[in-house]
Amino acid sequence: MRDVEEKNGDEKIPSPSSRESNGGHCPICLGSFIQESYLDTCFHKFCFKCILQWSKVVAGKHSGVQSSVKCPLCKTDNASVIHGFDGASFHRHYISPRNECSSFFTNAHKYRLKCYYIESGILNEKFNVSRFWKLKRYCQPNQWLQCWLTREIQALIQEEDVDIIVHHILGVIDSSLRRDDFLNQKKPPVVKQQEFRDLMSEAVRPFVAARAERFVDELELFLASGFNVKGYDEVYTEQLGWKVPGISRIVREEEQESDDEHPPTVLPLLYISDEDPDV
Amino acid sequence: MQASRARLFKEYKEVQREKSADPDIQLVCDDSNIFKWTALIKGPSETPFDGGVFQLAFAVPEQYPLQPPQVRFLTKIFHPNVHFKTGEICLDILKNAWSPAWTLQSVCRAIIALMAHPEPDSPLNCDSGNLLRSGDVRGYQSMARMYTRLAASPKKG
Numbered sequence: 001m002r003d004v005e006e007k008n009g010d011e012k013i014p015s016p017s018s019r020e021s022n023g024g025h026c027p028i029c030l031g032s033f034i035q036e037s038y039l040d041t042c043f044h045k046f047c048f049k050c051i052l053q054w055s056k057v058v059a060g061k062h063s064g065v066q067s068s069v070k071c072p073l074c075k076t077d078n079a080s081v082i083h084g085f086d087g088a089s090f091h092r093h094y095i096s097p098r099n100e101c102s103s104f105f106t107n108a109h110k111y112r113l114k115c116y117y118i119e120s121g122i123l124n125e126k127f128n129v130s131r132f133w134k135l136k137r138y139c140q141p142n143q144w145l146q147c148w149l150t151r152e153i154q155a156l157i158q159e160e161d162v163d164i165i166v167h168h169i170l171g172v173i174d175s176s177l178r179r180d181d182f183l184n185q186k187k188p189p190v191v192k193q194q195e196f197r198d199l200m201s202e203a204v205r206p207f208v209a210a211r212a213e214r215f216v217d218e219l220e221l222f223l224a225s226g227f228n229v230k231g232y233d234e235v236y237t238e239q240l241g242w243k244v245p246g247i248s249r250i251v252r253e254e255e256q257e258s259d260d261e262h263p264p265t266v267l268p269l270l271y272i273s274d275e276d277p278d279v
Numbered sequence: 280m281q282a283s284r285a286r287l288f289k290e291y292k293e294v295q296r297e298k299s300a301d302p303d304i305q306l307v308c309d310d311s312n313i314f315k316w317t318a319l320i321k322g323p324s325e326t327p328f329d330g331g332v333f334q335l336a337f338a339v340p341e342q343y344p345l346q347p348p349q350v351r352f353l354t355k356i357f358h359p360n361v362h363f364k365t366g367e368i369c370l371d372i373l374k375n376a377w378s379p380a381w382t383l384q385s386v387c388r389a390i391i392a393l394m395a396h397p398e399p400d401s402p403l404n405c406d407s408g409n410l411l412r413s414g415d416v417r418g419y420q421s422m423a424r425m426y427t428r429l430a431a432s433p434k435k436g
Contacts, residue, residue: 027380028344029282030289054379057345061375072378 026050027073037083039069040092042076048083048093055081055095067096088210089116092158104160111237112155118240120217126239132224133189138177138196144228146170151229152218156208165207172203173219193220283343287313290382304387314339317353318387322431323395327423328356331431335390336366337383344379347372350386355430357423359399359408368393369403 026033028050035048046054055069068077084091124130132138149169153162176199187195197216205212225232237243291313294306302321309315316337322328334353340346350373352366360369370393372381381389402408410419 029286030293030382031285050379053345057342070378072380075378 028054035083036085037081037093039071039076039078040080040082041078042071042074044071044073044076046072046081048081051081052093059095065096069095090158104154105158108151108233109155111233111242112152114242115218115236116156116211116214120214123221123236123239126235127221127225129220129224130189132220133193136189137226138223141178142223142226145173145223148222148229148232149219152215153207156211156215169200169204172199176200283339283341284313286344287339290384293382294384301384301388303391304384306383306387314341314343316348316383318383320387320391322427323391326395327420328358328394328427328431331427332433333394333431335387337386339383344381347374347377347381348383348386349373350390355426356394357404357407357419357426358394359397359402359404359411360393362403363406367403369398369401 024033025031026045026047028046031047033045033047036045037048037051038045039051051069051072054072055066058069059066068079069081070077079095081093081095082090083093146166149166150162153165153169154160157165176196197220200216200219201212204215208215221236222232225235227235287308291308294308303323304321305319307317307319309317316339318335318337320333320335322331322333332354333356336351336353338349340348350368352361352368354366355363356366357363361367368390370389372378372389373386397407397411399408399411407419407422410416410422
């Protein structure tokens with residue numbers, strides 16, 4: 001009788017994954033992948049529709065809201081399904097319906113994410129990026145930058161807690177822009193700008209991958225604008241002719257009260273004067 | 280319905296392709312109904328079921344693989360987790376631990392594993408479960424072996 005007991009440990013417990021995991025087939029429908037998607041923790045791959053259906057079946061069995069789905073292959077808890085990825089971007093479907101319209105991913109985040117799908121450089125004129133470099137406006141600290149960065153990174157990587165990344169990026173910006181030593185002061189603005197761009201895209205690449213270059217474009221725009229986040233959004237969306245709910249309403253009211261002809265002037269501006277003592 | 284049919288068809292093709300892959304399991308689909316399957320499984324060696332061939336009946340629901348198939352023993356078996364009269368099987372993966380990544384083939388493997396490792400604490404066959412729980416392994420084994428000979432041994436001649 002002991003023999004049986006001892007052998008128990010040696011025998012392999014059958015698992016559902018033993019055969020299906022090696023091929024290029026969805027473990028749920030056993031067909032070729034349609035809309036390949038990954039679970040966010042264990043990275044097992046399924047058709048988007050298949051894993052979504054399964055998460056709904058699981059949710060239906062439990063009372064109360066499910067915040068995660070167990071992987072059909074390895075039983076790991078996963079909070080979301082990553083799908084629609086093309087190397088530069090992806091979509092994230094949260095299992096919990098609460099997360100779907102969660103407190104952190106607002107319309108403002110959606111609008112920021114959308115900006116990465118439009119052509120770059122449209123707003124360079126509006127925010128006068130070259131002037132920003134020429135007048136060395138970067139020497140002046142921007143107290144709204146952290147706020148803007150947080151939202152931008154949240155929008156791009158679709159995670160709520162981005163503090164570490166934001167602090168890292170702030171650190172790189174700070175060391176690049178404001179430690180302006182003697183050698184740096186002699187550099188022409190174009191060189192300085194290129195150095196900043198190279199340094200920044202290297203710094204953010206681990207987090208935003210293929211969107212690093214574009215992120216630096218947007219960062220430059222924000223810095224050059226001199227606006228706070230609200231004002232920046234207002235000018236940005238207006239320039240593109242977008243109406244984003246929950247972004248520009250308050251500013252619009254201010255506009256209507258004041259003179260309609262110069263809307264940006266009511267916005268808080270970092271660079272009060274166009275004059276620069278150094279020039 | 281369509282999805283379950285497509286998936287069962289994939290499983291059918293897989294079974295045809297790898298017929299000799301698992302000599303302990305012979306899975307056959309009903310000629311006229313892809314939702315009805317039967318399986319012949321060999322009793323695992325070094326268990327009282329060794330030498331027996333057990334028939335399982337699968338009834339696959341339309342929501343398969345989101346819902347588990349219903350499986351029962353057609354062959355009489357003396358096992359704590361199999362109902363002696365109906366052949367119903369108490370196995371977590373056929374109930375709440377079901378995952379759509381299981382296939383009919385892998386369910387058969389799980390049932391073979393259950394035959395080798397009975398769980399006397401969740402018995403459907405109390406007589407069998409009580410023998411094991413009271414430590415009478417010899418009694419359990421001889422009962423199980425007797426029924427294997429009586430009901431599960433291939434008829435000679």
